[in-house]
Amino acid sequence: MTEEIKEKKEEQKPKLSVYATLQKIDVKPYIKKKMGLDYLSWATAWGLVKSHYPDAKKEFTEYPEYIPSKGEWISTGRQVPYRLTPFGCEVEATVTINGEKTSQNLYVMDNRGNSVKAQALDMKLINKAQQRCLVKALATAGLGLEIYAGEDLPEEPAKKQTKSKDKPVKQKLEDYPITFNGQPTTMGILMKHFKEGNSAAVNYVNSLGGEAQKVFEELLNSKAGNGN
Structure with a gap:
């Protein structure tokens, strides 16, 4: 009888939401440093989520491809996992966890954190942006959101301007x-x-x-x- 009562009490316990469950995961042991700021690798973040929600899925939004040519934007008729604009390029990652969808956008950046325009784009930079965007989407879902408090993705901190007599x-x-x-x-x-x-x-x-x-x-x- 005691076991039956225990089971009934377990059933009556409210289940934690996806956000509450992921927020309880301690990501501190997995955090790495880049240019003085904290970040969580996409492989680690995705592995932690999958260990709690094996059916979790991820996808990257596809857009119609337009390329600049002689001052115009020409449609290629293809679908690509990034959106190219006159101001830069962006990607969007969506994660579906326990039926709940969360999406985030991120611009494609160089190694100094600057937005990359069409002339300097390559698939390596786009792929990196996708993986960073995936981590950002997972953070919105609850995993390691504290990493983003006050800062976005790791980028080189601004250097203090100091007076120097060495060089003009x-x-x-x-x-x-x-x-x-x-x-x-x-x-x-x-x-x-x-x-x-x-x-x-x-x-x-x-x-x-x-x-x-x-x-x-x-x-x-x-x-x-x-x-x-």
Whole structure:
């Protein structure tokens, strides 16, 4: 009789929601550091969810493909798992857990956290964005949401500006490190190629965003002001 009462009490206990269940999972042992910020790998996040909800599913939204050509956007008639716009590219991940759907969007970024435009896109960057977006969708569902408190995905923290007598401002701008044509170089070298009308340099400049774009514009203005 005691066992029957125990079973009935167990049945009467309210079941936890998906969010409440995933929120109880301690992700701290799985957190890694990147550029000083915390992140959870997509494989670990997905494995934790599947261990609690074996029927969980994930998918990436597909969009009609449009590509820029001679100032216009041309339809290719294909469906692709990303959306390309004049301002950058984004992906959307959807997870279905115990019948509940959760979706999140994320822009495709470079290794400095800047939005990547059409000229600099490749499938490696798109795939990385998809996996980051999957983790973000799982966080919305309840897994490791605290990682995102106050911060989004890991990106390089802004450096404090300090006065330095070693180099003038213009020299610092020219020495700003970038990767151009797959090779590490400086903003000063890029500016030289840009001024010469190098098409690869022009395309690269058009793809700049965030801090790199600001550095380029400041350097361009400083050179214009000096008559260079």
